[in-house]
Amino acid sequence: MEQNCIDIRDQIMSQKLVKSVADALYIIGGKWKLPIIIALFAQSKRFNDLKRAVEGISARVLSNELKDLEANGFIKRRVYAEDTPVTVLYELTEYSNSLEEVVLALGNWGESHLMKLKTGLKEVQS
Amino acid sequence: MEQNCIDIRDQIMSQKLVKSVADALYIIGGKWKLPIIIALFAQSKRFNDLKRAVEGISARVLSNELKDLEANGFIKRRVYAEDTPVTVLYELTEYSNSLEEVVLALGNWGESHLMKLKTGLKEVQS
């Protein structure tokens, strides 16, 4: 813990950490980007399957987010024109795997935060 | 890598990961929360020091974010009424340390993403 604190402080002093975190949040922050990516981690999906998998998202927002994610190299849009009606498959690129650590860290933290809320722990330290 | 993929897939199947990540983003997402926390990791600061440290934030937004962060148990607002003018110190609580893994994961990812953009790498895999 103390060890890690020193690590993190070194990074902070250089102002690099703030910029990196801000950049990360700019790219993958927002309500839907990570939920979409997580849904696609499980398996590639078609537009409406994805819409059902990501609870609460609207077609408009999903469409916009997918364009964004594709532009940033996270997903690939595959069109099977020979099908009727046309099948469109969205799948993750190799680059999305780089997000695994971030996703797991956020997931772990979010989970323990929920636990903390449920058990009603108060912070004991100032 | 393959090992980790199996890990993450297990979590996804249970739908827990999505909920946890969404919760985490709800609490610490947004443009300013993590930059403020990172600035305070370095050391406790007064309102205007913090405003200078977090580049680009306005007083109104900083004030709102601080209230939010305090309500969620991340920071402590300490008032030194004996000073003239009154000194107000914002400092992190112990609970903020739980964010270290998240901050470092986002920082690492953001940094390597910036590197990728600069060197103009294209993804080689579909």
Add this chain to the structure above:
DNA sequence: GATACCAGTAAACTAAAGGTTACTAGTATC
């Protein structure tokens, strides 16, 4: 005596994000 700093707050505004409804055209199901 004017200016700047302290820790904010209030009001009014703009910008960005997200939601809702309706619609496309071709096919399959009831």
Add this chain to the structure above:
DNA sequence: GATACTAGTAACCTTTAGTTTACTGGTATC
């Protein structure tokens, strides 16, 4: 023949986030 599915798009609206400007009252500096 009505309904539902395919993959979205367009227009419109609401909500949230963030900015700008001006202001507080007491102290220190020029």
